Amino acid sequence: MRETPDYWYALFPFPYEDTILQWSGERQLNPLLVTSLIRQESRFEQAIQSPAGATGLMQVLPSTAAWIAEQIDLDTFALDQVEDNVKLGTWYFDFTHREYGNNSLLAVASYNAGPGNVSRWIRESSLSDPDVFVENIPFRETKGYVESVFGNYWNYLRIYNPQISEKLAQFSQPTPPQASN
Numbered sequence: 001m002r003e004t005p006d007y008w009y010a011l012f013p014f015p016y017e018d019t020i021l022q023w024s025g026e027r028q029l030n031p032l033l034v035t036s037l038i039r040q041e042s043r044f045e046q047a048i049q050s051p052a053g054a055t056g057l058m059q060v061l062p063s064t065a066a067w068i069a070e071q072i073d074l075d076t077f078a079l080d081q082v083e084d085n086v087k088l089g090t091w092y093f094d095f096t097h098r099e100y101g102n103n104s105l106l107a108v109a110s111y112n113a114g115p116g117n118v119s120r121w122i123r124e125s126s127l128s129d130p131d132v133f134v135e136n137i138p139f140r141e142t143k144g145y146v147e148s149v150f151g152n153y154w155n156y157l158r159i160y161n162p163q164i165s166e167k168l169a170q171f172s173q174p175t176p177p178q179a180s181n
Contacts, residue, residue: 005159012155015044016057016082023086027094032160033104034090036152037111040145047080055079058089068092105130108149113142 001007014020014035024031041059042048049055053062056079060068065079068088077084093107099115100106106127110118117139125136137143157164 008155008159012039012152012159013044014156014160016086019082019086023090027090029090029094029097030104032156033108033149033153034086034093036149036156037093037108038086038089039152040149046082046085056085056089057082058085058093060085060089060092064088064092068095103127105133105146105150109137109142109146112145113137113139117142 016038020034020038021031023029024034038044038057041054042057044057046057047055048059050059054060055062060079062079065077065088068074068091069077072091074088077088079085079088093111096107096110096115097104099110100118106118106122109121121133121137125133127133134143134146137146158168159165
């Protein structure tokens, strides 16, 4: 079953593709990374709400949404609506990217733990090795979150990016047995 494309498409779906592509494009974000973040945040459940009140696909807090709405002159929005949620969530994800020089690792960590925490971790730890940085994230939830988002991203790349799929296929072809002398 794991060898069939349908298995992987079911495990890593790409719902709301048009909306994700639109707002990722407008924000110059990688749509597969945005989709990976959404998969981790909400498993694509449009109206899901966390105990803290984060709502929708990208799990945007109402206070964060209100702040973003001021930044982009948005008068009304509903966080349980896909279009509004992705519009606001991608703006914030782009904001985190800009805060950290387009470093996606730091942007993803900041999306989960907040920019203040990530800024402190940068001061306390080296960024020379991203794996070591992730291992040293002091919040277990954020460490797991970063690992999951990038695990999702790898799978989305593998499934939805034809160049990556073709490259992987070159390395996954069975090797013919060698003749013995």
